[in-house]
Amino acid sequence: MASSLIEVRDLWKIYQLGDVEVQALRAVSLDIAAAEFVAVMGSSGSGKSTFMNIVGCLDQPTRGTYRLNGVDVSTLSSDERATIRNHQIGFVFQNFNLIPRTSAIENVELPLFYSDVAINEQRQRARDALALVGLVGRENHLPNQLSGGQQQRVAIARALVNRPSLLLADEPTANVDVKNQQTILDLICGACRENNVSLLMVTHSLEVAGRFQRVEKLQDFNQPEAAP
Numbered sequence: 001m002a003s004s005l006i007e008v009r010d011l012w013k014i015y016q017l018g019d020v021e022v023q024a025l026r027a028v029s030l031d032i033a034a035a036e037f038v039a040v041m042g043s044s045g046s047g048k049s050t051f052m053n054i055v056g057c058l059d060q061p062t063r064g065t066y067r068l069n070g071v072d073v074s075t076l077s078s079d080e081r082a083t084i085r086n087h088q089i090g091f092v093f094q095n096f097n098l099i100p101r102t103s104a105i106e107n108v109e110l111p112l113f114y115s116d117v118a119i120n121e122q123r124q125r126a127r128d129a130l131a132l133v134g135l136v137g138r139e140n141h142l143p144n145q146l147s148g149g150q151q152q153r154v155a156i157a158r159a160l161v162n163r164p165s166l167l168l169a170d171e172p173t174a175n176v177d178v179k180n181q182q183t184i185l186d187l188i189c190g191a192c193r194e195n196n197v198s199l200l201m202v203t204h205s206l207e208v209a210g211r212f213q214r215v216e217k218l219q220d221f222n223q224p225e226a227a228p
Contacts, residue, residue, distance in 0.1 A: 004067075005165060005198045006032040006055065011064035013050050024050040025061070030216065034165070037189065037199045039209040042218030048202045049170070051218065055200065056089055056168050057081040069165065086114050090159030090167045090197075092188065094174040096151045098143040104130060105139040108158045115162060129157035133187050149180030153187065160191055167192055169201040173208065185211065 011028040014021055025047045032038050042048050053059040054066060057073055060081075066074045068088065073081060098107050108126040117125065130139055133153040143151050152172060159167055169188060173181040185208060192199045201212070209215045 003034055004031045005034045005036075005069060006030070006200075007065075007067040008055075009065045011051075011054065011066060012062045013047070013054065013059070014062040025054075028064070032198055032200060035193075035196045035198055036214070037192065037212045038201075039212040039215045040200065040202045040218060041204065041209055041215060046218040048218055052168055052170060052200070052202060055166075056091060057085045086111060087162065088165050090162065090164040092152075092155050092159045092167065092169040092172045094171040096143070096148075096155045096175070098151055098154060100143055103140045103142060104135060104146065104154045104157075107143070107154055108161050111158060111162045125161050126157070129161040130154070132160070132191055133157045147180075149176045149184065152176055152180070152184050156184070156187055156191065160195070160197075163195065164197060166198045166200065169199065171202055171204070173205075 008028055008030045011025055012023070013025040014023050016022075028051065040048055040051065050059070054061055054074075057068075057076075058081075061074050064074065065072055068084065071084070073084060076084070099110070105123070105126045108129050109122050112122040112125060127139065130136065130153075133156050135150065135153055135157070138146065138150065141150075143154070146154065152175070156172075167188070172188060173184050176184055188199065188201075189211065191197070199212075201208070203209055
């Protein structure tokens with residue numbers, strides 16, 4: 001059996017809004033194996049974004065533990081979590097998040113600026129990542145010179161350039177046309193499979209979720225309210 005890359009145990013996230021306590025996540029427990037593909041579904045407000053932020057080391061739980069590659073991330077400082085994000089996690093968002101006046105290859109290189117990769121290797125890695133997503137010849141194009149599907153390909157290349165062990169994708173096909181949706185999914189899944197990267201994707205689409213080894217519904221993670 002494959003070893004666990006992610007181990008989440010009894011994870012809670014509670015926000016205090018004035019006198020009101022909001023439980024964004026309640027008692028979440030989940031394992032994801034190395035190189036496993038898992039889709040996360042749930043209605044709006046069910047805590048999908050909160051869960052992804054914690055798994056992506058962008059936020060910390062109120063209580064509970066989250067281990068990534070055996071390290072209890074929930075106890076780390078913000079600087080330590082930033083290091084893990086840069087070296088072990090790639091992100092693909094629905095809004096692309098490219099820098100407008102920066103070329104495709106420079107956008108892809110950005111995560112490497114904070115790594116120990118040599119300057120000459122940074123450019124080659126970025127070229128290789130763009131080639132992986134089918135953008136040879138588009139390296140020097142600005143985002144506004146690319147279609148929505150091509151911009152998302154740049155974002156995928158950027159997410160993979162640091163060779164992460166985990167890729168987090170938040171509705172990555174939401175802002176591309178129907179023609180490109182299948183292509184984007186094929187690229188993400190194919191690249192993760194080829195590089196033994198675990199994939200955790202938030203989606204509202206049953207069709208998209210059907211391509212994954214496992215589907216978890218976030219409302220199933222949360223314990224129901226006690227009966228009055």
